[in-house]
Amino acid sequence: MERKIILENNDIEGIRFLDVYRQNGGYQSVEKALKTMTPDEVVSEVKTSGLRGRGGAGFPTGLKWSFIDKKSNNPRYLVCNADESEPGTFKDRYLMERIPHRLLEGMICSSYALGANTAYIYVRGEYKYIVGILNEAIKECYKNGLLGKNILGSHYDLDIYVHCGAGAYICGEETALLESLEGKRGNPRLKPPFPAVKGLYDCPTVVNNVETLANIGWIVNHGGESFASIGIGKSTGTKLISACGHINKPGVYEIELGFPVEEFIYSEAYCGGIKNGKELKAVIPGGSSVPILPKELILNTLKGEKRLLSYESLADGGFESGSMLGSGGFIVYDEDDCIVRNTYNFSRFYHHESCGQCSPCREGTSWMDSVLYRIENGNGRMKDIDLLVNIASHIEGNTICPLGDASAWPVAAAIRHFRNEFEFHVEHPDIVRNSKHGSILQYTNK
Amino acid sequence: MVKVTIDNHTIEVEEGTTILQAARLIGGDIVPPAMCYHSKLKNSGGKCRTCMVKVSQGSAKDPRPIPKLVASCRTEVMDGMVVQNITSPEVVEARKAVVEFLLINHPLDCPVCDQAGECDLQNLSYEHGSNTSRFEEEKRTYETINIGNLIQFHPNRCILCYRCVYAAEQLTDKRVHGVLYRGEKSEISTFIQQAIENDFSGNMIDVCPVGALTDKPFRFKNRVWFLKPMEAHRTCSKCSGKVTIWLRGQEVYRVTGRKNKYGEVEDFICNECRFEKMNSTDWIIEGPRTIETSSVINQNYYAKKINPHVINSLKEKME
Ligand SMILES: Cc1cc2nc3c(=O)[nH]c(=O)nc-3n(C[C@H](O)[C@H](O)[C@H](O)COP(=O)(O)O)c2cc1C
Ligand code: SF4
Ligand code: SF4
Ligand code: FES
Numbered sequence: 117m118e119r120k121i122i123l124e125n126n127d128i129e130g131i132r133f134l135d136v137y138r139q140n141g142g143y144q145s146v147e148k149a150l151k152t153m154t155p156d157e158v159v160s161e162v163k164t165s166g167l168r169g170r171g172g173a174g175f176p177t178g179l180k181w182s183f184i185d186k187k188s189n190n191p192r193y194l195v196c197n198a199d200e201s202e203p204g205t206f207k208d209r210y211l212m213e214r215i216p217h218r219l220l221e222g223m224i225c226s227s228y229a230l231g232a233n234t235a236y237i238y239v240r241g242e243y244k245y246i247v248g249i250l251n252e253a254i255k256e257c258y259k260n261g262l263l264g265k266n267i268l269g270s271h272y273d274l275d276i277y278v279h280c281g282a283g284a285y286i287c288g289e290e291t292a293l294l295e296s297l298e299g300k301r302g303n304p305r306l307k308p309p310f311p312a313v314k315g316l317y318d319c320p321t322v323v324n325n326v327e328t329l330a331n332i333g334w335i336v337n338h339g340g341e342s343f344a345s346i347g348i349g350k351s352t353g354t355k356l357i358s359a360c361g362h363i364n365k366p367g368v369y370e371i372e373l374g375f376p377v378e379e380f381i382y383s384e385a386y387c388g389g390i391k392n393g394k395e396l397k398a399v400i401p402g403g404s405s406v407p408i409l410p411k412e413l414i415l416n417t418l419k420g421e422k423r424l425l426s427y428e429s430l431a432d433g434g435f436e437s438g439s440m441l442g443s444g445g446f447i448v449y450d451e452d453d454c455i456v457r458n459t460y461n462f463s464r465f466y467h468h469e470s471c472g473q474c475s476p477c478r479e480g481t482s483w484m485d486s487v488l489y490r491i492e493n494g495n496g497r498m499k500d501i502d503l504l505v506n507i508a509s510h511i512e513g514n515t516i517c518p519l520g521d522a523s524a525w526p527v528a529a530a531i532r533h534f535r536n537e538f539e540f541h542v543e544h545p546d547i548v549r550n551s552k553h554g555s556i557l558q559y560t561n562k
Numbered sequence: 563m564v565k566v567t568i569d570n571h572t573i574e575v576e577e578g579t580t581i582l583q584a585a586r587l588i589g590g591d592i593v594p595p596a597m598c599y600h601s602k603l604k605n606s607g608g609k610c611r612t613c614m615v616k617v618s619q620g621s622a623k624d625p626r627p628i629p630k631l632v633a634s635c636r637t638e639v640m641d642g643m644v645v646q647n648i649t650s651p652e653v654v655e656a657r658k659a660v661v662e663f664l665l666i667n668h669p670l671d672c673p674v675c676d677q678a679g680e681c682d683l684q685n686l687s688y689e690h691g692s693n694t695s696r697f698e699e700e701k702r703t704y705e706t707i708n709i710g711n712l713i714q715f716h717p718n719r720c721i722l723c724y725r726c727v728y729a730a731e732q733l734t735d736k737r738v739h740g741v742l743y744r745g746e747k748s749e750i751s752t753f754i755q756q757a758i759e760n761d762f763s764g765n766m767i768d769v770c771p772v773g774a775l776t777d778k779p780f781r782f783k784n785r786v787w788f789l790k791p792m793e794a795h796r797t798c799s800k801c802s803g804k805v806t807i808w809l810r811g812q813e814v815y816r817v818t819g820r821k822n823k824y825g826e827v828e829d830f831i832c833n834e835c836r837f838e839k840m841n842s843t844d845w846i847i848e849g850p851r852t853i854e855t856s857s858v859i860n861q862n863y864y865a866k867k868i869n870p871h872v873i874n875s876l877k878e879k880m881e
Contacts, residue, residue, distance in 0.1 A: 472748035510659035
């Protein structure tokens with residue numbers, strides 16, 4: 117099942133540089149798209165491919181592109197979302213560090229398809245060093261006629277700019293990203309209007325994740341149908357999974373969608389099993405925002421089917437017994453890990469990252485954080501557990517942007533599946549207070 | 563024209579009307595409360611989430627419901643849209659939740675707050691709030707920031723509705739203040755803590771739905787319900803000169819813009835009218851301003867509505 121699209125040739129020495137990248141088949145798609153295809157043909161191939169957004173929501177990319185306002189006389193923009201700040205997610209970083217040209221190649225084809233002559237890459241503040249890598253790659257492209265005026269003699273012009281954020285998770289939300297790119301405070305906008313109609317500087321804009329765009333070159337080269345034949349059902353192609361936590365081999369892996377979770381965790385080619393021979397306790401399969409699943413539910417669905425790494429399979433069972441593929445941030449917990457501690461940690465994160473525009477998220481995230489802090493430090497009460505569930509349900513769906521939901525889901529899911537650990541914290545304040553951070557042996561001995 | 567049904571009342575409105583505006587045209591109990599939206603301020607709304615409603619039918623063309631509740635102040639009606647406000651238990655619950663969120667960090671210092679009696683948050687909690695609080699953590703507090711001689715700023719009471727930010731941005735040419743930091747730590751602040759000084763700064767007092775921005779010269783002078791609001795005007799070169807003056811006997815205690823029944827100022831007034839014309843002879847008095855029966859200024863309303871059970875539940879708690 118080894119199938120590489122994005123990380124193809126990733127191991128070749130010097131693949132970061134244009135000449136090596138080109139010797140290995142790089143930028144063929146740009147030649148093909150710009151010289152032999154119309155923009156609409158590119159869009160149509162992407163539609164056929166069934167490619168879905170890799171930024172978290174899994175929205176079909178071709179469909180998103182077709183929403184772009186064609187009647188508007190304003191310029192169009194493509195914006196690459198490289199803000200990657202979801203805890204547990206570090207795939208875009210790997211991709212940009214290793215093969216920056218894969219992203220640029222995809223961006224040139226995509227911009228051409230969208231009729232954009234300017235594209236931006238919005239990089240999160242903490243990835244400052246990647247700005248250098250990208251700018252170096254962009255410079256190489258300009259020198260070799262792959263960017264700038266009249267690319268490869270096709271009369272198509274494109275400029276790509278890299279913009280470095282200041283370090284805010286919320287600037288990964290597409291409309292906050294656009295605000296930030298415009299030089300304003302990164303507050304998400306109310307939708308509608310969607311960016312495809314009124315995006316950057318009120319012009320039609322498409323925002324796509326790094327990994328999404330990195331697929332476009334391959335799709336242009338091999339056609340949408342070949343892409344659609346990879347993967348399973350409506351989850352076509354491959355996915356980068358950034359695996360971390362208590363596993364033997366953390367790292368970024370490219371898997372064909374539909375790969376079994378169990379094999380991913382235990383096989384030597386991937387995570388290599390749980391560290392120190394411990395037992396698996398739980399997994400968060402798609403970045404900190406998606407629901408955590410206990411061992412039984414991450415390996416198999418409630419119906420007893422094998423859980424696969426695909427949009428549909430991970431979501432099977434809804435939030436009652438399922439989760440989401442999200443951004444592919446695969447976080448593994450072993451038997452000693454304290455779910456309460458972990459939930460508190462995430463809550464603190466969302467509290468810190470909320471933009472503070474809407475009351476449920478601004479107030480709710482800080483409230484949940486305080487309550488979880490108390491429980492984690494042995495000052496919790498039984499009624500606090502239901503209170504948390506209730507606060508989470510009051511935030512969910514009532515906010516401007518999905519950060520509100522993202523803060524509520526992890527709390528609700530942790531209590532849904534691990535209520536006993538919360539109760540344990542309330543009942544044994546002394547043990548909790550004296551335990552090492554994030555590890556409660558009592559769970560293993562119960 | 564498009565047709566929209568809100569809580570079983572159907573009305574025809576112009577295209578581009580928001581659900582909230584349509585509901586206000588119908589009037590009565592079905593009008594969602596709005597804390598951050600202000601019709602005279604561009605881009606306002608969408609933030610506080612008190613005005614959320616359920617769209618149970620998107621439009622005649624596409625009858626699917628909208629899965630999440632929407633902010634009625636910023637959602638435009640579509641032809642054939644069906645909206646539920648107070649007829650939807652989901653909306654009522656969500657609104658209660660929002661009120662709780664707005665109150666958890668609020669100091670609840672109404673007894674010493676000049677806004678008491680004309681505070682949107684007070685009204686809102688009276689209608690939708692709960693008698694007790696589930697919030698047992700320490701409340702967020704701020705140092706008071708001095709923003710000049712005319713406006714008193716109490717950051718603790720601020721609900722971050724952004725109205726004053728829009729007012730400052732849209733009424734004056736210089737941006738004087740904005741929001742600092744993010745999330746729960748956000749706060750309204752002036753540009754490096756300077757005084758806000760311009761001819762129209764006083765309007766921030768009027769647009770503030772709570773007691774975060776109040777009239778400094780009027781501070782602690784009187785309770786608003788002891789004052790008699792009168793509509794008055796004068797010829798002014800800077801603004802329309804149409805104001806409400808607040809009298810006790812013949813003495814003018816303060817001057818404000820004229821607010822409609824949704825607490826929105828009809829005309830923004832200049833600081834000269836607001837702060838310098840404090841004699842009743844400065845004004846041509848038109849007559850008394852009508853007070854909504856639902857206004858806290860109308861004390862009888864409270865007498866009628868107080869529920870003795872409140873006292874019992876407190877007593878139960880103490881025992
Ligand atoms: C709070 C929040 C943070 C987000 N952060 C990111 C991010 O870091 N990277 C990303 O690609 N998408 C992020 N998204 C999703 C984007 O809003 C958007 O859906 C995505 O960039 C679309 O690209 P795609 O269709 O290619 O996935 C975030 C969304 C939210 C609500
Ligand atoms: S949900 Fe949170 S992050 Fe999103 S707009 Fe509201 S306050 Fe900001
Ligand atoms: S000071 Fe008043 S008007 Fe300004 S944001 Fe706070 S509550 Fe709103
Ligand atoms: S009034 Fe609509 S969200 Fe505040």
